[in-house]
Amino acid sequence: MSASTRTVLTALSLDVVATLVFVLVGRGSHNEDATLTGLLVTWWPFLAALALGWIVTVAWRRPFGPIWPGLGLWVITVAGGMLFRTLSGQGTAIAFVIVATLVLALLLIGWRTVATLIGRRSRTRTPAA
Template sequence: MRIGVGAGLDVVLVLVFVAIGRRSHEEGLSLAGLAETAWPFLVGLAVGWAIMRAWREPEALPIGAGIWVTTVVCGMLLRTVSGQGTALAFMIVATLFLGAVLLGWRLIARFAPIPRART
């Protein structure tokens, strides 16, 4: 799998998580609002990619697990230091949702590989 595809999927899925959360709390989907909510998790995602050296095999489940945990932990820590909320219910939902999507696409890639074009 190409690095850009794996990284792009992870970023889009984090943004989907943020958009769903903002929408469910009637906070609106302005670009500024999305950025304010998303940046801690996007930084956590980047840290996870760096720690796991995910560019080597972005679709691997163990790498995805490391990215998931790092995204959640860093995201929550950054939300705390920046004065954003980290209620227990939010932490549970964030952990479960991000785990489902960050590992989910990797499971799909593992068990239903996309055929590659012949060159």
């Protein structure tokens, strides 16, 4: 596997895990059932929106970018997730939309920001050859 393929798969995996963490924490905080079916019902709208976001933002070109594609992925994941939830008869209470917006920003943009800062820091510490 090439380094660029590995980078893309790593970023995609981190995004998938970020949406899963969002769902697990949310379901846990509301004492929702811990069944796989319950988890998937809550997760699929955000996972589908994330996939759409990867396509729209062409995220594989710069997968670790906090601004682009990070901001685009965040907006599409939240908006698309809420749209898919509505279309499937799930709730989109305003408090949920606000929490989802904030938490997904922290998760989807946050890991990219941390990775970018670590990358910059390691590049400044590496002596020129």
